[in-house]
Amino acid sequence: MTRSVYVTGIDRGDGRQVVELGIMELLTRHVDRVGVFRPLVHDGPDRLFELLRARYRLAQDPVTVYGMDYAEASALQAERGTDELVSTLVDRFHLVARDYDVVLVLGTDYADTQLPDELAMNARLANEFAASVIPVVGGRKQSAEAVLAETRNAYRAYDGLGCDVLAMVTNRVAREDRDHIAERLADRLPVPCYVLPDEPALSAPTVAQITQALDAEVLLGDDSGLARDALDFVFGGAMLPNLLNALTPGCMVVTPGDRADLVVGALAAHSAGTPPIAGVLLTLNERPSDGVLTLAARLAPGTPVLSVRGLSFPTAEQLFALEGKLNAATPRKAETALGLFERHVDTGDLLKRVSAPSSDRVTPMMFEHKLLEQARVDKRRVVLPEGTEERVLHAAEVLLRRGVCDLTLLGPEDQIRKKAADLGIDLGDTRIVDPAVSELRDAFAERYAKLRAHKGVTVELAYDVVSDVNYFGTLMVQEGLADGMVSGSVHSTAATIRPAFEIIRTRPGGAAPGGASIVSSVFFMCLAEKVLVYGDCAVNPDPDAEQLADIAIQSAATAEQFGVEPRIAMLSYSTGDSGSGADVDKVREATELVRLRRPDLKIEGPIQYDAAVEPTVAATKLPGSEVAGQATVLIFPDLNTGNNTYKAVQRSAGAIAVGPVLQGLRKPVNDLSRGALVQDIVNTVAITAIQAQSPTPSPTDKATQQ
Known part of the structure; x- marks a missing residue:
């Protein structure tokens, strides 16, 4: 039977869209459909459904999403009664329910609905x-006592009407009252009550929304600027020094169009x-x-300058009546909303209460969700050397808003x-370090010179080397000032990983259990219904x-760390004993070495790709194999084969390739494609944070203990 969750409220203004x-x-983290x-x-477009459809790639026909409009419902109720309407x-x-495992039901919005109760x-x-049912109670601009009373009354109302109340959510409460309200409600309700504080960035309109509401003309500004949140309004009529003193972060400056001095001064600030405004x-x-506008564009590229016909006072009235809305055009608000929800809701407990059926399939979206969830469990600090790169800054904003990890930008x-x-990105209190002037540079130079003394590196030479952002970031990881590093969006693979080879090096022990003789890589290939692990497709040209x-054993450990049960296929152009030659013999020997070192691992090789992943082929070529037809870790015999295969699958099958993820290093460093x-950067940073978390006993450790 389909499980359904009905999110509802008791009045307008509860900010229920966040919930x-x-x-x-x-739900989409754990359920496929x-x-x-x-x-x-x-009437009109449904902002929330359009957001859900865009964000979660919903294939559901929009026609099936809606029961009927309010006018039709009122007429039906008046003519044939409530029972007929409900029926x-x-x-x-x-x-809808017959086609899905879980249905999220969006309750009525209490806005001019003309429903009697x-x-x-x-x-x-x-x-x-x-x-x-999950009822949501709005607490904005209410006292703590009023919020407490209203939440208890809402629970009694829905419970008294026979509803299965999963949990209560009290939203938009004053930040200073949040902990007090949560503590009081925990003692007075038989179900969990999650209390979310008011978040100004969610109620703030974007510049684009202001433009639409005021029918403004955009004189300057790009899409990124129009997506900024207007957190405050500052009205300029006084002299420039007074205006500058009144500016606040994220404010919209409102001034008569003939005050060029205030326009230029605000943009210069x-x-x-x-x-930043x-x-x-x-x-x-x-x-x-035109001269002033040209100067303005050079002072603050991308920053919006709008023009409206009205006077300042009626414009102010319109502005103060505006409120930000979640929709498909405000993805940054969606990240803020999700970060708020995940910080204040025990999602693990709530999922158990929903009792949603877990899917055996792992879709790309489910895999990406689980990465963020797993990284949040034990937050780590990741250093991003490419701090001036636009894509890195956008990724940093997502990671910070979602609370995935702490960041250092170089x-x-x-x-x-x-x-x-x-x-328009708010980095908050993100740590920013400039290697060129950092007080760490001297100590890092001495450390690097000592590590590379056998290569003739002096402290003087090291002083220059460590000013490079990748070397500096790697040394931060080595010295415990960061838990991992991600680079490569503008640097080559060699520039990204060479410092790691020189400074962090491979895990000690070589081929012994827990060690690594080489650094290798894997890609997580997110196909429509499953995630496969490909190795090595980025580092080793022709491994013996x-x-x-070693690559196979490392890849199995990486797969398990990220929730993929390792079943290893050692790939070749022949299957089983059907072929011979140096290339096949290498794969056969490697397979036997894995069996010798790790008898607990499921492995098959040599095996062809089709026999590894397709059950019908496997039944013919290797009947009875516990790997053939269901392999999850595919090890390629050389870089040429692996790199071409992953790109072919990525492009031809529409797979999402997450990686390369480096393995075998003492501490995690990962490379990005240029x-x-x-989203690729977000995923790679999450993977790096997970690699840096305190490891649980791996199959290697278990094998050693047995």
Whole structure:
């Protein structure tokens, strides 16, 4: 039977979309087929469903998402009664439920719905859908006592109407009251109550939303600038020094269009990062001269300058009535919302209460979700040497908003801050270190010179070497100032991993259990229904049998660390005893070495790719094998084969390739493709953070203990 979760409320303004988004994120981590149903909808586009569809790549036909609009519902209820309305909505719900493992139901919004008893309607629909309920109570601008009373009353109301209340969520409470309210509710409700503080960035409109609401003309600014949140409004009419003193981070400066001095001054302050602003809004239908606009564009590239026809006072009234909305065009707000939800909701306990059926399949999205979830469990610090790169800064924003790990960015601080300000990115208290002027440079030079003394490296030479961001970041990892490093979006693979080979080096022990004789790599290949591990596709050109065995053992350990049960296929152009020759013999010898060193591992080789992954082929070529047809770790005989295969599968099968993930080093350092997308960087940083977490006993350790 399909499990359904009904998220509802008791009034308007509860910010329920944060909870609905958070529940969807939680479900899609563990369940393959998640449907969405909104029983009643207003005319016009449904902002939340469009966000869910874009973010979670929902294939559900939008026509099936909605029961009916409010006007149709009111007419049906008036003509044929509430029972007929409910019956119709139940029928439409079941058309969705039959195709999905879990359905997220989005309750009514209490906004001009014309329903006589909306809470009772939501409760009845939840009961008829056999859905568990998560009521959301809004606490914005309310006292702690009022919030407590309203939350208890909401629980009693839904419980009294026969609902299966999974948990309560109290949202948008004052930050200073959050802990007190959570403590009091924990003692007074029989179900968990998660308390979320008010987050200004969620209620702040974006510059794009201001542009649309005020029908403003965009004089300057790019898409990134228009996506900024306007956290405050500062109205300029006084002299420039007074305006500068009034500026706040993320504010929108509102000034008459003939005040070119205030426009230039505000943008100059933004360029200096004191403070970064969201943009400038000009009133009176006045616009600065072309010369002023040219100067403004050079001072703060990408920063929006808007113009409206109205006077300042009516414009202010409109601005203060605006509130930010989650939608497909505000992905950064979605990251903020998810970070807020995940910080204050015990997602593990909530998932158990939902009792959603776990999927045997592991889709790419599920794998990506689990990476972030696993990294958050034991937060680590990752250093990103390419701190001035735009994609790295966007990835850093996602990682920080989601609370995945702590970050250190390398590079000139003024350049990084300015770049972030131009992109509208809030780095918060992220640590920024400039290797060229860092107080660590002398100590690092001495450390590097000692490590490379056998190569004739002096302290003077080392002083120059360690100013390179990749060497500096690697030394931070080596000295315990960071737990891992990710680079390569603008540097070559050699420039990224050479410092790791020189400074961090391989795990001690060589071929002995727990050791590593070489550094190798894997790609996580996220196919439509499963995740495979490919090794080595990036580092070793032509490994011998000993090295190939080491790669297989390392890859199995990496697979298990990330939730992939290792079943190793040692790939060749022949299967079993059907072929001979130096290349096949190398794979055969490597397979026997793995069996000797790690008898606990499931391994088959030599084996062809089709026999490794396709059960019907395996049944013919290697019947009875516990690996053939179901391999999860595929080891290629050389770099030429591995690199070409992973790229062919990536492009032809539409797979997401996460990696290369380096293995065998004492501490984690990972390389990015120079074409890496923001999500690729996010995934690689999460993987690095997980590698840096305190390891649980691996199969290697278990084999040693047996």
